[in-house]
Amino acid sequence: xxxVIFGYLAGVIILLSILVITVKNPVHSVMFMLLMFxxxxxxxxxxxxxxxxAVQIIVYAGAILVLFLFVILLLNLKDELRMKRTTWSWxxxxxxxxxxxxxxxxxxRSFVPGTKGVITTAVIKAETNTKVLGRILFTEYxxxxxxxxxxxxxxxxxxxxxAKKRQRS
Amino acid sequence: xxxxxxxxxxxxxxxxxxxxxxxxxxxxxxxxxxxELMLNATNISLVAFSHYLLDMRGQIMVFFIIAVAAAxxxxxxAIIIALFRNKATTNVDExxxxxx
Amino acid sequence: xxxxxxAMMIMPEIIMTVLALAIVVVDLFVKRxxxxxxxxxxxxGVVAYATLNGSSGEAFSAMYIADGYSVFFKLVFIISxxxxxxxxxxxxxxxxxxxxxxxxxxxxATLGMMVMASAxxxxxxxxxxxxxxxxxxxxxxFMTHNTKSNEAALKYFLLGAFAxxxxxxxxxxxxxxxxxxxLKAIAAYLSVHGVAGNPAxxxxxxxxxxxxxxxIAAxxxxxxxxxxxxxxxxxxxxxxxVGPKAAGFAAMGRVFLIAFGSLQLNWAxxxxxxxxxxxxxxxxxxxxxxxxxxxxxxxSVAHAxxxxxxxxxxxxxxxAGMMNxxxxxxxxxxxxxxxxxxxxxKESKGDQITDYIGLAKSHPFASILMLIFMFSxxxxxxxxxxxxxxxxxxxxVKAGYAWFAAVAVIFSVISAYFYLRIVMLxxxxxxxxxxxxxxxxxxxxxxxxxxxxxxxxxxxxxxVISLARAAIAGF
Numbered sequence: 127x128x129x130v131i132f133g134y135l136a137g138v139i140i141l142l143s144i145l146v147i148t149v150k151n152p153v154h155s156v157m158f159m160l161l162m163f164x165x166x167x168x169x170x171x172x173x174x175x176x177x178x179x180a181v182q183i184i185v186y187a188g189a190i191l192v193l194f195l196f197v198i199l200l201l202n203l204k205d206e207l208r209m210k211r212t213t214w215s216w217x218x219x220x221x222x223x224x225x226x227x228x229x230x231x232x233x234x235r236s237f238v239p240g241t242k243g244v245i246t247t248a249v250i251k252a253e254t255n256t257k258v259l260g261r262i263l264f265t266e267y268x269x270x271x272x273x274x275x276x277x278x279x280x281x282x283x284x285x286x287x288x289a290k291k292r293q294r295s
Numbered sequence: 296x297x298x299x300x301x302x303x304x305x306x307x308x309x310x311x312x313x314x315x316x317x318x319x320x321x322x323x324x325x326x327x328x329x330x331e332l333m334l335n336a337t338n339i340s341l342v343a344f345s346h347y348l349l350d351m352r353g354q355i356m357v358f359f360i361i362a363v364a365a366a367x368x369x370x371x372x373a374i375i376i377a378l379f380r381n382k383a384t385t386n387v388d389e390x391x392x393x394x395x
Numbered sequence: 396x397x398x399x400x401x402a403m404m405i406m407p408e409i410i411m412t413v414l415a416l417a418i419v420v421v422d423l424f425v426k427r428x429x430x431x432x433x434x435x436x437x438x439x440g441v442v443a444y445a446t447l448n449g450s451s452g453e454a455f456s457a458m459y460i461a462d463g464y465s466v467f468f469k470l471v472f473i474i475s476x477x478x479x480x481x482x483x484x485x486x487x488x489x490x491x492x493x494x495x496x497x498x499x500x501x502x503x504a505t506l507g508m509m510v511m512a513s514a515x516x517x518x519x520x521x522x523x524x525x526x527x528x529x530x531x532x533x534x535x536x537f538m539t540h541n542t543k544s545n546e547a548a549l550k551y552f553l554l555g556a557f558a559x560x561x562x563x564x565x566x567x568x569x570x571x572x573x574x575x576x577x578l579k580a581i582a583a584y585l586s587v588h589g590v591a592g593n594p595a596x597x598x599x600x601x602x603x604x605x606x607x608x609x610x611i612a613a614x615x616x617x618x619x620x621x622x623x624x625x626x627x628x629x630x631x632x633x634x635x636x637v638g639p640k641a642a643g644f645a646a647m648g649r650v651f652l653i654a655f656g657s658l659q660l661n662w663a664x665x666x667x668x669x670x671x672x673x674x675x676x677x678x679x680x681x682x683x684x685x686x687x688x689x690x691x692x693x694x695s696v697a698h699a700x701x702x703x704x705x706x707x708x709x710x711x712x713x714x715a716g717m718m719n720x721x722x723x724x725x726x727x728x729x730x731x732x733x734x735x736x737x738x739x740x741k742e743s744k745g746d747q748i749t750d751y752i753g754l755a756k757s758h759p760f761a762s763i764l765m766l767i768f769m770f771s772x773x774x775x776x777x778x779x780x781x782x783x784x785x786x787x788x789x790x791x792v793k794a795g796y797a798w799f800a801a802v803a804v805i806f807s808v809i810s811a812y813f814y815l816r817i818v819m820l821x822x823x824x825x826x827x828x829x830x831x832x833x834x835x836x837x838x839x840x841x842x843x844x845x846x847x848x849x850x851x852x853x854x855x856x857x858x859v860i861s862l863a864r865a866a867i868a869g870f
Contacts, residue, residue: 128296128297132302136301136305139309140312146328147312147329152325155324159328159332166338170342173302173342173346174346175354178354181358186335186361189365190331190368193369194327194368196372201324209321209322212320216318216319219317222314222318223312223314224315227307234300234303234595234598237299237571238593240573241348242349243349244349245350259351259355262351263355263358266458267456269401269454269455269459270359270516270519273510277525278362280503281365281366282369284370284373285370285373286496287539288536288548289377323549326553330560334560337567340571341570344567348571352575352576356567356570360563363525366525367525367559374536374545375549377545378548381539381541382542382545
């Protein structure tokens with residue numbers, strides 16, 4: 127059963143990601159990507175990561191992709207459709223990516239995972255995924271968590287500075 | 296249970312599809328989406344590791360990656376808007392004022 | 396985990412954050428932006444003081460490490476921040492980008508670098524790196540009405556995000572292999588298990604090398620550097636060529652020498668050709684440039700190659716050599732950019748190499764300073780550049796790579812051609828056009844600091860050398 131679900135999700139994810147990078151119209155790309163994000167969220171559910179599945183949909187599908195769509199519609203779509211899809215060196219790029227994938231395939235085939243931790247399914251069942259995640263996030267990972275708030279602030283300042291129409295003083 | 300390697304291969308496939316898109320497309324927004332594909336591939340392998348290693352830290356890392364990806368998307372699209380104001384194109388081949 | 400103790404340890408970062416946020420608010424009410432610049436300078440000074448007087452140890456579950464190594468790098472970042480602010484005040488007025496956000500973004504970028512230098516875990520390293528990178532993308536595109544600046548920001552952004560993705564994928568594999576992202580825990584795991592039977596480890600090592608090569612602009616991932624350096628505002632270029640590069644090396648030192656310390660033979664085998672190619676491409680491509688910002692971009696690629704030799708040599712000598720080199724590079728490169736910025740006036744951009752023809756006749760003082768910085772970048776004694784190169788080459792020879800040092804010396808000789816060509820143009824040729832300089836107190840002060848540092852380190856190197864040696868005592 128698990129194998130069938132994984133097979134379905136994996137097949138759809140790969141198919142959609144190929145479509146994202148090959149279709150001509152960026153709006154279609156975004157739509158395929160949206161569908162792909164839902165399937166990735168499904169994959170997270172099979173891996174006991176309910177919180178991340180929710181975040182994946184809320185942040186990626188709900189915020190990031192909407193932003194993409196907004197910008198694409200702001201720009202001129204007609205010109206997009208007229209221009210060529212790929213750079214002149216695209217066979218090189220695809221070949222390089224393919225070669226790297228084969229290298230990754232060969233090196234990942236015999237993957238030996240490292241030291242096992244203590245968060246078993248039983249622990250997650252007893253405490254719920256979000257609680258376990260939250261406890262680690264706010265103890266062990268407190269420092270990066272605080273710094274991330276500054277990353278968001280910088281993105282905010284940066285976006286305002288760059289996108290705002292400025293009077294030349 | 297599905298073996299860990301299947302997840303890793305899925306993640307590698309999506310990652311290198313993203314790389315292929317980044318290296319071959321012209322449209323800046325698609326390039327940007329290719330990078331998002333790569334980040335999502337990384338997230339898949341991290342969540343899989345987290346599950347198979349019985350350890351939560353992989354999921355924490357995914358949490359951070361999603362937060363930073365959101366910030367990156369905001370800034371990247373702001374840069375594209377700033378460029379579009381002056382130039383009205385999203386074609387990388389036209390980014391050639393500077394040659395060298 | 397003791398929160399109070401941890402909070403005390405990250406005091407420099409806390410002070411930087413609080414003051415930078417205060418400047419964001421103050422900027423709303425202050426019309427004169429040079430006051431914002433002054434406040435930023437004060438912030439840098441306070442943070443430098445806090446850094447030098449901070450306690451050392453690990454904080455926040457080893458997410459953060461305060462040691463001599465991080466203190467030394469933080470000083471390099473703060474030096475480059477202070478010099479950049481000094482040369483910016485006049486420049487951003489001329490370029491009509493005189494906004495307070497310029498300074499706050501510089502402060503946040505420096506904060507990101509400080510987090511990187513202190514990172515004890517790949518996650519805090521990554522977050523620091525992104526804090527730095529997002530601030531720099533904005534700064535590169537700060538001249539929003541200028542297409543070149545837009546392009547620079549876009550290229551920097553796309554390639555930077557691509558490099559981050561490579562870094563993350565490498566991290567995810569390391570996490571799977573070792574079950575941890577803590578640098579010391581990775582080292583402990585790898586020293587027991589080694590590479591044997593785990594080809595994924597080599598794969599992730601390559602991903603790490605590729606990602607860091609982007610950040611320090613090493614070949615074959617250097618292509619963004621000339622375009623971004625040319626398009627970005629010159630003051631930002633000056634900052635980018637020093638601070639973030641040093642931060643990249645700081646992170647690289649921690650990742651490769653601590654986490655991957657037991658794999659030194661493996662990564663050195665990849666990094667040696669990378670370093671040689673970096674020096675070759677940087678120095679050879681610089682020969683043909685006509686734009687001084689592009690020339691300095693290729694020169695900074697070449698200098699990344701020299702500094703990389705320090706990491707390859709490894710050991711305390713190599714790391715001290717690398718740190719020492721980056722400190723010296725900060726002064727000499729900032730000095731050179733300060734002169735380049737002086738040539739930028741309302742009337743002319745002054746970024747062509749031909750603009751330097753006959754500069755010695757009209758502006759002898761600026762020329763003599765440029766001469767000092769060019770000599771130092773070439774590595775001619777008695778300037779600081781010679782000391783930097785000397786110690787790094789000595790470390791490489793001691794590590795048993797004498798031929799490698801010889802190759803680097805050959806490339807240094809090649810570099811003399813394009814650095815000294817500027818000197819030749821300034822002194823040997825008659826001026827063709829009337830040239831005015833945009834001088835200001837800030838630029839003057841920056842030039843004074845940089846020139847004094849270059850000369851005094853060149854004549855009396857023991858201070859910086861012993862500082863770097865002391866800094867790596869606990870590394």
